[in-house]
Structure formats: C-alpha cells, structure tokens
Amino acid sequence: xxxxxxxxxxxxxxxxxxxxxxxxxxxxxxxxxxxxxxxxxxxxxxxxxxxxxxxxxxxxxxxxxxxxxxxxxxxxxxxxxxxxxxxxxxxxxxxxxxxxxxxxxxxxxxxxxxxxxxxxxxxxxxxxxxxxxxxxxxxxxxxxxxxxxxxxxxxxxxxxxxxxxxxxxxxxxxxxxxxxxxxxxxxxxxxxxxxxxxxxxxxxxxxxxxxxxxxxxxxxxxxxxxxxxxxxxxxxxxxxxxxxxxxxxxxxxxxxxxxxxxxxxxxxxxxxxxxxxxxxxxxxxxxxxxxxxxxxxxxxxxxxxxxxxxxxxxxxxxx
Numbered sequence: 386x387x388x389x390x391x392x393x394x395x396x397x398x399x400x401x402x403x404x405x406x407x408x409x410x411x412x413x414x415x416x417x418x419x420x421x422x423x424x425x426x427x428x429x430x431x432x433x434x435x436x437x438x439x440x441x442x443x444x445x446x447x448x449x450x451x452x453x454x455x456x457x458x459x460x461x462x463x464x465x466x467x468x469x470x471x472x473x474x475x476x477x478x479x480x481x482x483x484x485x486x487x488x489x490x491x492x493x494x495x496x497x498x499x500x501x502x503x504x505x506x507x508x509x510x511x512x513x514x515x516x517x518x519x520x521x522x523x524x525x526x527x528x529x530x531x532x533x534x535x536x537x538x539x540x541x542x543x544x545x546x547x548x549x550x551x552x553x554x555x556x557x558x559x560x561x562x563x564x565x566x567x568x569x570x571x572x573x574x575x576x577x578x579x580x581x582x583x584x585x586x587x588x589x590x591x592x593x594x595x596x597x598x599x600x601x602x603x604x605x606x607x608x609x610x611x612x613x614x615x616x617x618x619x620x621x622x623x624x625x626x627x628x629x630x631x632x633x634x635x636x637x638x639x640x641x642x643x644x645x646x647x648x649x650x651x652x653x654x655x656x657x658x659x660x661x662x663x664x665x666x667x668x669x670x671x672x673x674x675x676x677x678x679x680x681x682x683x684x685x686x687x688x689x690x691x692x693x694x695x696x697x698x699x700x701x702x703x704x
Contacts, residue, residue, distance in 0.1 A: 387452070392424035392435040395450045395457045420471040421445060422462065428527060429520055432460060441594070442466050443493070448532065451517075458517070459533070461594075463497045463526040465490065479525040494526045501528045503572050504595050512560030513567075513592045514583075533593065535586050538579035538645060548645045550666070550673040554680075556590050557642060564592075564638070568631040575629065577637035578617045579644055616640060616650040620658050621689050632692040639684030646681075647671055657687050 389398040393409035402412035415424060417437060422445075426434040435448040438459065449460040464471075468486050469479050481490055501519035508515045518529040548556075560582075564574070576594060583591045619636035621627030640651045643666065652663045665682060666673045686692045 387427075387433070390433060390435070390450050393448075395433075395435050395448055419473050420464070420469075421473065422447065422471075422477055422523075423473050426477060428460070428522055429518075432458065432527075432529060434460065440464070440466075443497075446594075449529075451529070457532045459514075459530045461528040461530065463494055465493055468493075469525070478523045494521065497526045497528070500572070500595055503570065504567075506570070507563060507567065510563040510566065512563040512590060514595070516595075528595075530593075533583045533585065533591055535584050538582040538584055538590070538641070541584060542579055542644060542648060545648075547648050550646050550671070550677045553642055553645045554677055556584075556588060557638070560590055560592050561638070564631075564634055568634070573629060573631060573634050574637075575622065575633060576614065577634055577641055578614050579641055580614075582641065615653045615655075616644075618654060619689065620654045620687055623655050628689050630689070630694075632689045632694055635684045635692050636686075636689075639681045643681050643685065646673060651685065654687060661687060 389411075390396065391398050391404035391407060391409055392411055394404060394407040396404060396406040398404060398411065403410050417424075421437050422434045424435055428434065428449075431452045433450040433452060435450065438446045438448055440446065443463065443465050445462045445464050447460045447462070449458045450456070451458050463469075464479065468482055468490055470482050471477065471479050481487060498519050498521070501516055504513070505516040505519070507513055508517070514533065515531040516528060517531065520527055567574070574592065574595060577592065581592065581594045583593055585591060617637045617640045619633055621629050621633060636654070643649075643651050647666050647669050649669060652661075657663055663685065666678055667675075684692055
C-alpha cells in the first residue's frame with residue numbers, strides 16, 4: 386500500500402490527515418475543478434499527483450511525488466484550454482470538446498513531447514528548469530520536472546521590490562548563456578515573463594514553463610501558434626506567420642528585465658508599433674548605467690530585424 390502524502394506539500398502524512406509540516410487538512414473537501422486530475426492519482430506507476438499549482442492556455446501544472454526517488458516534483462499535463470475536457474468523477478482520460486479537433490490535439494501532444502525531449506538535453510545547465518521524464522497517459526501527455534522552491538519574479542515585483550540594473554543583469558547571465566545554447570539547437574522559449582522566472586532562495590533565477598517552446602528552423606515556411614502576453618511578447622508573436630526566432634526571446638527577456646528594474650510593465654508591442662511611447666528606465670527616474678539601459682532598449686526594438694540576431698550575445702558588455 387502506498388504511503389499517504391500531504392497533497393499540498395507532498396511530505397509524508399502520519400496517522401492524522403492534518404500535515405505536521407504545512408498544516409494542510411487532507412480530509413477537507415477538495416474544491417478543484419472536475420477537469421483537474423484528482424489528488425492521489427498515480428501516473429506511470431511512480432508519480433503521485435498533488436494539488437494544482439497553476440494552469441495556462443496549454444496545460445495544468447501539479448505538485449507531485451516521485452515514489453522511486455522519494456522526491457518532490459512538478460508535473461505538467463498537456464491540456465489545451467478550449468479543446469480538451471475531463472470529468473474526473475467518470476474518468477481521468479482527456480476527451481475533446483470537438484471530435485474534428487483530434488488531429489490538432491494529437492499534433493499538440495507530439496509538439497509537447499518533442500520539446501520536452503529537446504529541453505531535457507539541457508538538464509545540467511544553469512538557469513532553466515530540469516526536465517526528468519515525459520510520457521503519454523490518459524490520452525494526453527505529461528512532463529516530469531524538478532520542483533523549484535522560492536517565488537516567481539512577478540511575486541517579488543508585486544510586493545514592491547525593484548532590482549538594481551547591474552544586480553539583475555548578473556542574476557540573468559546564466560539563463561542568458563543557457564538560452565544561447567538552446568537557440569543554437571533551434572529552440573525558442575516564446576514565453577519569458579516575470580511569471581515564468583523563479584527566484585530560488587539562493588538568488589538563482591530559473592526559467593520555467595516550456596509549454597510554448599518551438600523549433601524555429603525554417604520558420605519562414607511554417608505557421609506558428611499565436612502565443613503572447615501583453616507587455617512581454619514582441620510584435621512578431623501577434624501574427625501566426627510572424628518571423629519568430631532567438632530575437633523573439635531577446636525581446637521578452639529584456640522586457641522582463643525592464644519590469645524588474647522599473648516596476649512598470651512595458652507598453653504592449655502592438656501599441657508601440659502604432660506609436661512608440663515606451664519610456665527608457667532613466668526617463669522613469671531609475672538610476673541605471675547607460676550601457677545597460679542601451680542593452681534593454683536594443684533588445685526591445687519593435688522590429689525583429691533591429692534586435693540582436695542569431696547567436697549574438699544578449700549582454701555584450703562586462704558587468
């Protein structure tokens with residue numbers, strides 16, 4: 386019989402349903418949506434599902450437990466909003482809202498697993514989440530990742546904290562170097578935002594959520610899904626046939642740094658394409674070295690061709 390775990394923190398429970406580590410009452414009614422996997426569900430014979438940590442347009446992320454390694458993990462489930470459905474009182478299997486979307490869904494599953502496999506190659510690199518396994522089950526797909534302590538950059542900023550420009554550039558450098566290696570493998574993240582950057586207790590920054598990652602090789606012949614978050618997505622992401630590449634991640638990365646330094650969400654790229662009202666950090670009263678300010682503004686150029694291109698360093702100055 387499997388040892389019971391707290392579905393909030395995934396620590397072992399004793400004889401009481403109230404967790405002695407986090408105080409969560411595991412006997413209390415669960416109010417999660419019926420399309421979430423029920424707490425306690427086992428996947429692949431070794432991974433236990435806990436509470437949902439969050440969800441987006443392409444998936445749901447749960448806290449979990451790796452029974453083989455006795456380790457807390459994060460589990461991402463492919464669950465595209467508007468296309469997938471589940472009633473967990475009947476079955477854990479994912480069904481489709483529209484039967485004629487089967488090809489779209491299956492292509493999404495294949496993309497999800499292919500990108501997970503690509504990201505897993507970088508498991509020894511600093512600055513990105515560690516992908517440990519991926520597989521199909523319940524008529525969808527799953528990615529097993531390391532669980533990251535700490536908080537998202539967005540939470541830090543929301544609390545009123547700002548970062549000195551030199552400090553935040555230094556914190557981002559390992560991630561920049563790993564992104565450069567990913568770009569050399571023709572992979573782009575496409576969703577770099579403060580919400581998707583975790584700051585660990587030791588100050589290390591980790592890029593998470595690769596659900597939107599794509600290969601960009603030969604993109605001029607492909608149609609890319611429209612995926613964007615206002616303020617952080619560059620102009621080309623508003624068009625399925627936009628010219629996306631490493632320069633796309635550069636824009637989002639620099640927009641994230643802009644937010645960290647100023648506390649202000651950048652003006653949306655689509656709005657900027659009509660009239661560019663984006664203020665430089667110094668114009669907002671921020672003390673920032675001119676060289677670093679120039680890097681941010683260069684990386685946030687509206688047109689992709691005006692940003693640094695393939696395999697050029699994001700931060701070409703000594704910090």
